[in-house]
Amino acid sequence: MYNDMLKTGIYVDAENIRMCGGYGMRYDVLVELAGSGNAALLRANSYVAEDRERTKDDAEYRHKLYRYHDVLRQCGFKVIKKFVKHFVDDEGILTTKANADMDLAIDALLQARNLDRIILLTGDSDFIRLILALQNMGCRVEVIAFKHVSQELKECADNFLSGYLIPGLLPFTTGGDHNRQRGIPINYNAERGFGFMRYYSMNAEGLLNAESVFFHCSKAPDANDALFLDSSNIFEFSIVQNSDNGRTEASDIRWLEV
Structure with missing residues (x-):
């Protein structure tokens, strides 16, 4: 069944994504993107944090958290929990930590033996060594992140794409018009005040197509x-x-402003 398919796995560093611009990310859109064209999505893991003390004592937190986990599972993701640890440092300051880097790295390395392509959602430079190891195993590694992304991580990946540019992955901040797009400026002529915006659209097969549209600076008063x-x-x-x-x-x- 999968002989001619690009066997794909998604690994989401959910806390990094949530805290770095990806709050509210649509996991179903991510699944659609990963399984588009000749790709077959075999693994989809999301590494999440849970504060067990709050889960026990805070009903609202528990309800929201478990509802979020249920949404991930409905989209086909396996939810891997990392429980928050509370400790006091040498200066007497209470610190919390829930780092899932090791769990994600081990799972990706073990499962990569059956994969051709890995989509990694994180902006954390700690994953550079993982990317290199996966590439040395023959996997293509694509990184998606939003803001505060390590430049070295971008350069290390086989492809980096800002999550802001993937249609439908995040809601728009400036209105819900269906013609609304996100893009980056290219070939801008400062003397004449015009250039082009490069943006992406999804075709019927779910593949991303790069497109461009003319713009004039007068249409951007701010x-x-x-x-x-x-x-x-x-x-x-x-x-x-x-x-x-x-x-x-x-x-x-x-x-x-990201």
Whole structure:
């Protein structure tokens, strides 16, 4: 069944993603992306933190947490819990820790023997050695993250894609118009005040297609040339048809501060 398929596994460092811009991420969209084209999703693991003291004493926390875990399972993920540990450091400060790095790394290394492609969701540079090890085993490693992403991690991966640019993975911050997109500026001409926004769309097979649309700086009253000259900046915008020349262009452009 899987002989001609790209056998894929997803490993989500859920706490890192949640704390670094990915709160509210749609796991079903992630599954759709991972299983698109000629790929077959064989493993999907999410590594989550649970504070057992709060679970026992705080009914609201327990209800929200377990509902979140149920959503992950409904999307086809195995939920691996790392229980929060509380300890007092040398200065008498109470510290909490729930690091699932080791669990994720061991699972990925063991399961990679049956995989061709691994999608790793984290921005943590601690996973660089894991990526190199997986690549040496013959796996293609793709990283998805949102903000506070290690530059070395990006460079180490076979491909890095900002989660902000994946259609539907996160809700928009500037309105729910179905024409709303997120993209990065390319080929910006500061003297003439125009360039192009590169964004992604999903085709019928769930594959990401890179597209571009013209924009003029006048459609972004709160932005400036410096922002448009940096292709790492992410913008939200609507795609409209210019009534004067019939050209498709980006409008209502807002810089996404990440």
